[in-house]
Amino acid sequence: xxxxxxxxQKIVLGVLLFFGLVYSYFNLLLxxxxxxxxxxxxxxxxxxxxxxxxxxxxxxxxxxEAQAPKVQMVVRQVNAMIPEGAPVAWFxxxxxxxxxxxxxxxxxxxxxxxxxxxxxxxxxxxxxxVDVPKVEFLHFAxxxxxxxxxEPLIEINSVQIDASRDEVDTQHILITLxxxxxx
Amino acid sequence: xxxxxxxYHEIQKTKALKRxxxxxxxxxxxxxIAACFALYYFFQLLNYHGVAEELDKVKTQNxxxxxxxxxxxxxxxxxxxxxxxxxxxxxRIENRFYWAxxxxxxxxxxxxxxxxxxxxxxxxxxxxxxCTIILDGLAAGTDARKVAEDLRxxxxxxFNPKYKGVTSTxxxxxxxxxxxxxxxxxVPTATFxxxxxxxxxxxxxxxTPPPRKRK
Numbered sequence: 593x594x595x596x597x598x599x600x601q602k603i604v605l606g607v608l609l610f611f612g613l614v615y616s617y618f619n620l621l622l623x624x625x626x627x628x629x630x631x632x633x634x635x636x637x638x639x640x641x642x643x644x645x646x647x648x649x650x651x652x653x654x655x656x657e658a659q660a661p662k663v664q665m666v667v668r669q670v671n672a673m674i675p676e677g678a679p680v681a682w683f684x685x686x687x688x689x690x691x692x693x694x695x696x697x698x699x700x701x702x703x704x705x706x707x708x709x710x711x712x713x714x715x716x717x718x719x720x721x722v723d724v725p726k727v728e729f730l731h732f733a734x735x736x737x738x739x740x741x742x743e744p745l746i747e748i749n750s751v752q753i754d755a756s757r758d759e760v761d762t763q764h765i766l767i768t769l770x771x772x773x774x775x
Numbered sequence: 776x777x778x779x780x781x782x783y784h785e786i787q788k789t790k791a792l793k794r795x796x797x798x799x800x801x802x803x804x805x806x807x808i809a810a811c812f813a814l815y816y817f818f819q820l821l822n823y824h825g826v827a828e829e830l831d832k833v834k835t836q837n838x839x840x841x842x843x844x845x846x847x848x849x850x851x852x853x854x855x856x857x858x859x860x861x862x863x864x865x866x867r868i869e870n871r872f873y874w875a876x877x878x879x880x881x882x883x884x885x886x887x888x889x890x891x892x893x894x895x896x897x898x899x900x901x902x903x904x905x906c907t908i909i910l911d912g913l914a915a916g917t918d919a920r921k922v923a924e925d926l927r928x929x930x931x932x933x934f935n936p937k938y939k940g941v942t943s944t945x946x947x948x949x950x951x952x953x954x955x956x957x958x959x960x961x962v963p964t965a966t967f968x969x970x971x972x973x974x975x976x977x978x979x980x981x982x983t984p985p986p987r988k989r990k
């Protein structure tokens with residue numbers, strides 16, 4: 593069978609058309625479709641850990657929320673121990689009254705310094721000097737034990753006891769302590 | 776043998792040629808390939824739609840959950856600060872250094888023939904947890920220096936079972952100038968200054984344990 597000129601032209605044209613169609617199919621139809629599918633799949637894979645992390649975050653917060661009443665209870669208890677008002681107005685009086693109840697008079701309390709402690713965001717730490725000019729040591733020791741048990745927010749930093757030269761039975765005592773007050 | 780003449784051979788040849796027409800065959804092949812391509816394309820299109828639908832679902836879920844998670848994070852930060860603060864408060868209260876047991880121990884350890892003239896105890900509020908006590912006093916006895924030495928060792932022995940690594944050292948130890956009357960007899964004296972270091976590794980060990988709540 594011999595092909596004529598016209599037929600050869602038709603075949604060449606057909607082949608060219610075929611290649612054009614194949615090219616268009618892969619580059620204009622299938623290619624973008626597969627690329628989009630892949631992109632979407634990658635987006636899903638990228639979002640899934642984010643969703644998981646968000647779910648974990650919500651669960652973690654719920655867990656903390658469940659513990660919140662217990663946490664709040666400690667803070668509420670502490671707050672209940674701190675009277676309203678300026679500490680210089682109530683703390684020296686509180687100390688004087690406490691020692692008076694223990695039978696120790698003439699106690700003077702002075703504010704030494706004030707500092708912020710990073711551990712307790714809502715509180716300030718005040719350092720006080722408590723001066724007991726004349727007291728019998730045993731009596732004072734029992735009062736100190738009572739103070740430590742009754743005032744949980746007080747932390748005694750130093751105790752200085754000086755024997756009185758004139759009166760052997762009494763001592764001069766100076767305590768440095770710190771307590772927490774609301775900001 | 777009869778002679779058989781095929782008068783239709785021309786027509787049959789034309790039909791056969793028509794049947795084996797390469798153009799027709801190639802059209803069939805091309806058509807099949809195109810059908811395969813089209814099928815594959817539709818399969819991919821379905822796949823794309825499936826993935827796009829899944830992405831939509833995931834995005835919707837994320838859009839729904841993201842603000843909740845953001846709010847949860849903020850709430851978590853607030854709660855964490857509160858919890859830390861609460862823990863710090865509880866730690867401060869429960870791990871305080873108690874002075875009363877220390878004074879009680881000194882009361883038990885100091886003998887009758889020793890007079891403490893100055894007691895200076897210090898616990899830094901922050902940093903290294905160590906209690907430092909400086910005791911100044913007067914020891915009386917026939918061998919006054921021995922009395923002071925006994926006190927020094929007695930202090931270390933008294934505190935060591937409760938606090939590990941307690942040290943008790945003399946800062947000064949000198950003979951007294953004047954004798955004192957003890958139990959009706961004049962005895963020589965020695966003045967001393969003792970430094971007692973109590974490491975507070977386990978601060979809770981020194982404190983009276985807080986009352987436990989009964990469940």
